[in-house]
Amino acid sequence: MFLELKSKWKDVKSRKILSLIDRQRVNNFSIQTNGLFFDYSKTNIDEDTLGLLLDLLKKSSFHEKREAMFSGKKINITEDRAVLHTALRAENGPILMDGKDIMPAVLGTRFRMLNFAEAIRNGEIQGEGGRYTDVINIGIGGSDLGPSMAYLALRPYTNGPKCHFVSNVDGAHINDVLEGLNPRTTLVVVASKTFKTIETLTNAQTALDWMAKKVARPADNFVALSSSMGRTAQFGISADRVFSFEDWVGGRYSLWGPIGLSLAIALGRDDWLSFLDGAASMDRHFIATPDEDNICIILALIGIWHAQIGGYATRAVLPYEQRLERLPAYLQQLEMESNGKAVKIDGNDVEITTGPVVWGTSGTNGQHAFYQLIHQGTQIIPCEFLIGKQGHEPNLCHQHRLLQANCLAQSQALMVGRNLDDARKIASLKGFVGDELERQARHRVFKGNRPSTTLVYDKLTPACLGQIIALYEHRVFVEGAILEINSFDQWGVELGKELATALGPVLMGENAGEGNDASTEHLVQILRSNK
Secondary structure: OHHHHHHHHHHHOOOOHHHHOOHHHHHHOEEEEOOEEEEOOOOOOOHHHHHHHHHHHHHOOHHHHHHHHHOOOOOEOOOOEOOOHHHHHOOOOOOEEOOEEOHHHHHHHHHHHHHHHHHHHHOOOOEOOEOOOEEEEEOOOHHHHHHHHHHHHOHHHOOOOEEEEEOOOOHHHHHHHHOOOOHHHEEEEEEOOOOOOHHHHHHHHHHHHHHHOOOOOHHHHEEEEOOOHHHHHHHOOOHHHEEOOOOOOOHHHOOOOHHHHHHHHHHOHHHHHHHHHHHHHHHHHHHHOOHHHOHHHHHHHHHHHHHHHOOOOEEEEEEEOHHHOOHHHHHHHHHHHHHOOOEOOOOOEOOOOOOOEEEOOOOOHHHHOOHHHHHHOOOOOOEEEEEEOOOOOHHHHHHHHHHHHHHHHHHHHHHHOEOHHHHHHHHHHOOOOHHHHHHHHHHOOEOOOOOEEEEEEOOOOHHHHHHHHHHHHHHHHHHHHHHOOOOOOOHHHHHHHHHHHHHHHHHOOOOOOOOOOHHHHHHHHHHHOOO
């Protein structure tokens, strides 16, 4: 199927997308579900191409893998684990794994977690200085990107203690967060499944030392999100302040459970449950909707068409919603850590390109930063726009309309472009003539024919954000199934961790660090020369 799609690509790659556009195409190449409207008409996918892509999906193991995932089978074969983050947002069960229903434990943890969050919010649980005013979430990767992204996205719904997020082991990060906070009214949430993550534990110890200067029992102001009761106890955190999650929840898929505690404290019970319900509704859509109308599947097939068939090396995620500013970074980890693989599930090399580079920022900021490259650069970068029908500031509706206008204008400009004749007219109106007119005109040409999709949602509510995140989770799953890779391990991060652990004592002068390459040895000496 890949060969057929490659052949199709050669036939249509220079065809003008604009030549395909009419009302019927817009109807046929869009999907509407649960308050979301997804338009993919501004791509070079036609009916034949879509048929080939759907055939590719059918000939992959996707349908079996989807059934296996939701059935609790251990589809993460390199770690012998099930993949059941979807259970964390399910309303009920049974959901079986190894013949045992996991939902009683999931719902029990959720109940306990939300009771704790409400007790923090209403002042039933306090610090030495009274009600908690601030929460610091210390984690990294999925233990940070999810909660920090969602907290920013849902600020209109946050009415609990103010949340702060620390991830980088760079001391500047935690120093700048701690500055100005009152340790007597600050709760620290330490998120690490194993409670061995060096960056997280280093920052946690710094926070504990900071708190100990003003608080008699500093560990009482700490909460752990971890599966290691022994290590959390050694740190001084009591068992009733530890919220655990199972190994079938990967870090970048963990926001829906205890890793979301800081967000639950900020939102409160009702909005937290609405967030889960939104994601669960996307799960139901993903399971039950036919392939051709399934927004998760179609988004994935578009990704395959652009990256694996067309060879586009990157994709830009461009939310026209300031509060979704961190969404591209979140999706960067979700997609690149999941599908950035070179070996198939069977252990053989992948024969085609796998995950593209995912990047972006919020509009309209990006327009004044990198859109120049998107519009006139030599590389074609597929763009994924997101825009809401409504904002949260009713007194600033005119600004939201301007935001919407910019979003639609960018996708239109990417497709339509500007030809040389029109550019000559513009240059002529500016007074240029002769050779200078021609030179100036060429600088004003936009080749256009650059693909994009647009996701429209009603309003960025907790339920809506849940839908969007789950949509992209399932998109990653579909692409991974087609590529025959394991989207749920991340061995690529391990080697750097191992070497960093070995180099730490060398930089501290505790050992000579024999066996390093000459370049690394020299850099160590350079860094150690500044005492």
